[in-house]
Amino acid sequence: MAGATAPRAAAGHARLDSLTGLRFWAALAVVLYHLSRQAGQLPWISDVTWYGRSGVTFFFVLSGFVLAWTYDGKVVPAIVFFWRRFARIWPLLAASVLASVAVWYALGTDFSLRGTAATLGLVNAWVPDHAYLSGGNPAAWSLSDEAWFYLIFPLLLAMPLMRSARGRMVIVVAVCAASLAAWLSGALITDSLVRVWALDYFPPTRTLQFVLGVAAGLAVKRGWRPAGGLRVAVLAVLAWHLALIPWSHAVPDSLWYSPYSASQLLSAPIFALLVAAAAAADIEGRRTTLAGPAMVRLGQWSFAWYLFHEIVLRALAGVYGKPVGRIETAGFWAATLLLSLAVAAIAYHCVEHPLERLLRRRGPGGSVRSRAAHAVTQEPGAYPPGAHTHSSSQRQATEKKSVQ
Template sequence: MSVHRFRVLDGMRGIAAFTVMDRHAGVGFGIPVCAEHGYLAVDFFFMLSGFVLAYAYERQIAGGMSFGTFARLRFVRLYPMIFAAGVLGAVCFSPGWPGKTAELAVLNTADFVLLPLGLLFHLATFPVNIPLWSLFFECCANGVYFSAARLPEREVTKAVVYLAATGLILAVIAHWATQLGAVGVNSGVAFLAGFPRVAFSFGAGVLMFRFSVHRRFPAVPDYVPAGVLTLLLVMPACGWWYDVLCVLLVFPVLLGLGSQAVESHGLSRFWLLCGALSYPVYVVHEPVLRGVFRLAGAGSAQGYWAMTLAVALAYALLRWYDEPVRAALAARLQLAKA
């Protein structure tokens, strides 16, 4: 199977990242929010991550890859942008902090070590750069995945029971929280609820690849799954049931369709660009939005300029920082390209 078969999925991940930024900009600058359900992009991220990791590492882990090697590969892939986002977050968050200097130091440090230390002060898990909450859960899921991938069992019954149990818990949580947007982000209880949230989606992605479920989907044009995903994320507020429907039923179908989608010649570069920008845009947009807001205040013009600046900075960091640093780290650690 060619890596290029998943280029459409990468593009869909980019679309999802832009909807997250749109939602945050709308709330912060008081401009119309196009992606009312942009927060569901995170659940799609988790599912796609589980699928792609299983594709990349399943055989290697089963063949004896050590946890140290796996951890180094994931570190090289994720940490350079986490570090850049931590620096940017500190610069944009620290001015005007009303609390103690020690508290500020702890909150800024949390971003670099990816720990939800904001809970110590009854704040969001990562108040300096809120989107990092999902990377914390991503890393937790990666660790659990490595352990599970080493197990010899591949029983369909166990997989179905796992998905049914975690899906039911997720539905209960969505009903309790009225929507999934704040699950994993705010308060200690919401933070704990984040574990079932990632457990279903990440696990569904892994199991879809492990049991080759994605191969059973038809080859559709690339704009079909991408278009449906976009429509789902821009739908007006519907209630907790909509979140459950998307995550438990529709997202797995879109993942399967995206994995088999036939690329349109005119869209190939678009998918490549969206995929490349997805991670940088996701981790840096929040500090950029905050920085522009503090300098220029709220308003439509400020909001759109802030989003434009976030995309431009994400591209610059990708091209002249992230890619070179990852290549250097991989070479220094004697790893294959991460």
């Protein structure tokens, strides 16, 4: 993580809109991953996005980064912090689960009531059972991990090692080593379901990525800048995913040393570099295409797109069947992309955004003063998708008290 340092004060006057734009591309990688796996492959695109589920790893890193950026140096009552996180993710989760169950019911597909309840309770990722991991809404397992991250975040922020550059470097090295060890441990797990659960779903395993994001967020907040800038970080991400192509052709996904788990466990450092570089560009006032109005809007829809795209894909496949042939597959892809993105836009404007605002106003910390503050700005969100990524100084100016 060698790089330049800049005055900490510079970090206090930036809107991190490039991070919102990045969220769209991460969500798109996940969408294309599901299309390739469930609706047929397209040349080149499917090769690059065959392991696009790594977009979830990006979101976990981003979540830690944004929360660290937002809450560093602030004192917020625990009940207020947890309520904000609930308001951020649960209303849209509930709406997506309702839509998913409705589609399953309409198609005559069995679904698990226990798994659905576990999903709504944000605990389904803790159980190595397919009925739980895909219950309610298959995409929603990651929110179970996010809920765990929220619980431990105040403790992470208070760790002495997080307070110094040397301590954060120790954490980064330890996290990278632990991620490699976790992937190698797959050789010891013979049950494929247990292996996939332990490496790809289990919240403590995924915590490594969140911790890396927290460390990167604090480093950037205190003036660290990654060497090479945003262009180098983007090229590193592309090079990593291109390197997975020959690997995937040589090793079946069912084997522990395939790129399937490696693409998710080993990509976190590259994504941390990307997030830090994009944030640095915004802090330093450098214009990026990621921060344009259209990209920011697409990024705001990305949480809903992530939660609803597989439901739309499943509904179209159930009604029209799985496409056959390259032209039909391309048409199915296009229809799924456009329709799911339209559903995501509606869900954001009609469910996610208004219900988050309503719950924040009515819940703990929802005083008249905080309502006025909310009208001006929102804190960055949590899961993948935070709604907005504004600077901490804006929030500090509108809150009387500023989770350390």
